[in-house]
Amino acid sequence: MIHADVGIVHPGSMGARVAAQAVAAGATVWWLPQERSVATRERAAELGLRPAGSMAELTAECAVVLSVCPPAAALDVARQVAATGFDGIYVDANAVSPRRTEQIAEVVGSNGATLADGGITGPPPREAGTTRLYLSGDDAAMETVRTLFDGTLLTPVVLAGPAGRASALKLAFAAYNKISYALAAQACALADDHGVLDDLRDLAAHLLPGTPLAGPRQLASAGPRAWRWEPEMREIAEAWRASGLPGSFADAAAETFERWEAHKDDRTVTSERLIADLRGRGPGETT
Template sequence: MVHGEFGEVGVLHPGAMGAGVAAQAVAAGASVRWLPQGRGAATRQRAERLGLKPAASVGELAATCDLVLSVCPPAAALSVAEQVAAAGFRGVYVDANAVSPERMADIGEVFEGTGTTLVDGGITGPPPREAGSTRLYLSGEETAVARVSALFDGTLLTPFPLPGPVGRASALKLSFAAYNKISYALAAHACALADGHGVLDDLLDLAAQALPGTPLAGTGRLASAGPRAWRWEPEMREIARASREVGAPAAFAEAAAETFARWEHHKDDETVTGARLVADLREGRAGPDARPAGE
């Protein structure tokens, strides 16, 4: 029997993180479906490699699955929920996207009166590849949360149920990201400032001694933000929205979103350098002709 007593599990969509989540559901013994329609070649290859079963439509996925996990860019979270609800889904729906509690309330309205149980999910860490690196926080209806948690018990995606309603997991996820990811934007800004005044090497030497292990300790560390900036930019918008909900300043997140927007053309490019990212900021625009710092 599959942990959590789920039969078919649907994952929308198996990008880098979604594929990692799907892999852990497979490891738990679940039969996992996905929706190939409109997805790119890289996504198809990941799904095939994991042995995911294709669904011909959202309707087929909704009819055959009793658990659907949504793992997509934040801007698409509401649209994906609407598609699943319109298809007549009646199981447990986990929205595991980096959205604000207010956005989760919007998603809750989509499923209101449909017979679907909404669980709020927040993923922290990289795509799960080793024990202890990635957590799945869950909040909402207690029985549904317990079932989803049981599915992933013992996998590389460690479940952490939170007592309380939908919205709590999202709030925790965004609060952590507000510190963790904005720190990359702040480090990039400091490097751009230092580079403009000719003291970048001195700044990196100082940071390596005073702040080891941080994005400021070397442009090699900073570089990891480039391929992910296209996903981080909308996440910053959600953080800004969540900040305004509680009266906290939203300017930090908005500024980080502006920074990450300048790096969006580096999507999934693992070869981009920290110098390249610093140059993008100094040029005041993103583009292939921006000159890397020090070149």
């Protein structure tokens, strides 16, 4: 069992489950309830998280701070933590580019904190073998974080080399995985425009079973998550361009996901609705 104080900012659906694994390992996990929803507060209480009165209190109590937030907020969260004078281990486990990781390392390092670059793959950890936390950067910091989650439902995987490698791996996987949803939606929208959507799905079920193109429910699952995926695509586009690659695939996916932001956390949205949103009309409407 680990006996340590760990802070998490800010526990959404993924962050809360990550925090729960630290609690299960024996850590005391602190969080900030200010300006959080009733549902988030109830989830935190259910998982055994301890509320802090301020960011300063959280960082004063904790030797390790985990950042699990939307990519667009990652740098700002790092600045908030750094402003308190935090000098422990800062784990940025967000879907950000290696360049953004360098910026975060510079920010948190201004007070002597050490960055552990993290990348979470898979769903929120609820069962063994589904979710990994890749780590890169300072060896001692990575070992501390690895020990924190070792034996939990969140499997830590240490990558040799500098900070930024875990983020690059996360974005490389996300690029293939999530852009496939945008591509499937665009293909379906084209087929729908010509009255052959059912035929496309039948063809995909025959040749590409288990993909978003073949499964309306699978495609629909992108709708509630599009508000998080859109800024992630921006990070992927930046990372690709920094590597001398075209970023247009990710730019186009970001534009696609942006059209679905109104469906944030709406688990009832259908693939027909998402396709209609791309075409700028209601489900079933024709030209």
